[in-house]
Amino acid sequence: MISPNTKDTPLAVLKAKDFASDQDVRWCPGCGDYAILKQTQKVLADLAARRENTVFVAGIGCSSRFPYYMSTYGFHTIHGRGPAIASGVKIANPELDVWLVTGDGDGLSIGGNHLMHVLRRNLDLNIMLFNNRIYGLTKGQYSPTSETGKKTPSTPLGSLDRPLAPLSIALAAEATFVARSVDIDKNLTDVLTAAAKHHGTSFVEIYQDCNVFNHEAFAHATGRKGLEKEENLLRLEAGKPMVFGKNRDRGIRMSGTKLEVVELVDGVTEDDLLVHDPTDRNLAFMLARMSYPEFPEAVGVLFESECATYEDLVTQQVEMAKAKRPNATLRDLLHAGETFTVEP
Ligand SMILES: Cc1ncc(C[n+]2csc(CCOP(=O)(O)OP(=O)(O)O)c2C)c(N)n1
Numbered sequence: 501m502i503s504p505n506t507k508d509t510p511l512a513v514l515k516a517k518d519f520a521s522d523q524d525v526r527w528c529p530g531c532g533d534y535a536i537l538k539q540t541q542k543v544l545a546d547l548a549a550r551r552e553n554t555v556f557v558a559g560i561g562c563s564s565r566f567p568y569y570m571s572t573y574g575f576h577t578i579h580g581r582g583p584a585i586a587s588g589v590k591i592a593n594p595e596l597d598v599w600l601v602t603g604d605g606d607g608l609s610i611g612g613n614h615l616m617h618v619l620r621r622n623l624d625l626n627i628m629l630f631n632n633r634i635y636g637l638t639k640g641q642y643s644p645t646s647e648t649g650k651k652t653p654s655t656p657l658g659s660l661d662r663p664l665a666p667l668s669i670a671l672a673a674e675a676t677f678v679a680r681s682v683d684i685d686k687n688l689t690d691v692l693t694a695a696a697k698h699h700g701t702s703f704v705e706i707y708q709d710c711n712v713f714n715h716e717a718f719a720h721a722t723g724r725k726g727l728e729k730e731e732n733l734l735r736l737e738a739g740k741p742m743v744f745g746k747n748r749d750r751g752i753r754m755s756g757t758k759l760e761v762v763e764l765v766d767g768v769t770e771d772d773l774l775v776h777d778p779t780d781r782n783l784a785f786m787l788a789r790m791s792y793p794e795f796p797e798a799v800g801v802l803f804e805s806e807c808a809t810y811e812d813l814v815t816q817q818v819e820m821a822k823a824k825r826p827n828a829t830l831r832d833l834l835h836a837g838e839t840f841t842v843e844p
């Protein structure tokens with residue numbers, strides 16, 4: 501959620517460039533991170549966000565250099581531990597708009613456990629997971645989202661692991677907002693805007709091209725290598741039938757308990773297709789598991805629900821505790837309840 505401007509004096513309207521810092525951007529030329537940075541700055545300007553109300557927290561990785569490039573508050577923390585710092589920032593000052601930037605390595609390897617718990621707590625945070633299916637910063641080792649068989653310096657004979665699906669993890673961890681976009685896709689600003697407006701933890705997976713160590717990992721979704729992206733992306737719209745394809749001539753239908761791709765021919769019409777309901781977590785699970793080439797991959801908001809935020813509940817608990825013992829000192833509290841003395 502973006503905090504409203506509560507000051508009496510009118511503040512200058514900020515443009516996207518006002519959210520860019522004076523630091524030299526140190527990503528490789530052509531990296532998908534640039535497009536995400538630009539779109540994020542635009543979204544903040546469009547939402548009339550304030551620099552002094554905004555904090556970007558990140559772990560470690562190329563993607564996690566993001567806070568340096570934003571002219572907001574920021575914290576480049578330690579590997580996989582961004583969720584803990586972001587949670588602390590938000591609880592200490594719920595007025596701040598807190599964004600957490602992580603990568604598939606930072607968020608799903610070393611930080612996998614932290615990610616799961618920040619999601620289930622539902623603080624009002626916006627999490628962007630840049631998925632390039634590789635460790636970029638450390639020069640191209642395989643990551644939890646790398647495909648089986650992937651040859652990298654740490655898997656010279658090909659990875660034996662099955663890749664994780666970040667959106668499935670977010671849904672299983674009870675996330676209240678789950679979405680996907682692509683670094684250079686037109687829907688990234690819409691998805692980030694919806695994420696920013698969500699009251700609770702928003703989780704956005706962004707397919708990101710690491711053009712040095714895993715170039716074109718998402719060519720099917722960007723339309724590179726001669727592929728037609730509209731044949732491979734399902735652009736979700738709440739309340740609308742799931743149609744896709746350059747000529748909007750294919751769709752997604754239920755077949756028993758599974759999804760199937762159908763051509764809109766021979767009497768099959770939009771009425772036969774599934775209608776997107778972003779409040780249905782089970783449907784979102786099925787959408788999250790659709791993967792290329794068998795299925796088009798879902799982009800947009802897969803799931804959104806309302807539920808109390810952690811910081812609101814913490815504040816309530818603190819108020820209740822204070823009301824019970826209004827004049828208690830820290831010493832009183834430490835000596836309250838069961839205590840014991842250690843005899844020498
Ligand atoms: C405790 C610790 N372990 C390992 C590393 C090395 N390391 C730095 S970044 C990284 C992975 C980054 O991958 P990802 O999160 O996918 O980010 P990318 O660089 O691809 O954006 C690793 C393993 C580290 N910095 N600290």
Ligand code: SF4
Nearest residue numbers: 528531562636710711
């Ligand atoms: S190594 Fe990959 S992810 Fe890192 S800056 Fe270069 S292109 Fe981007």
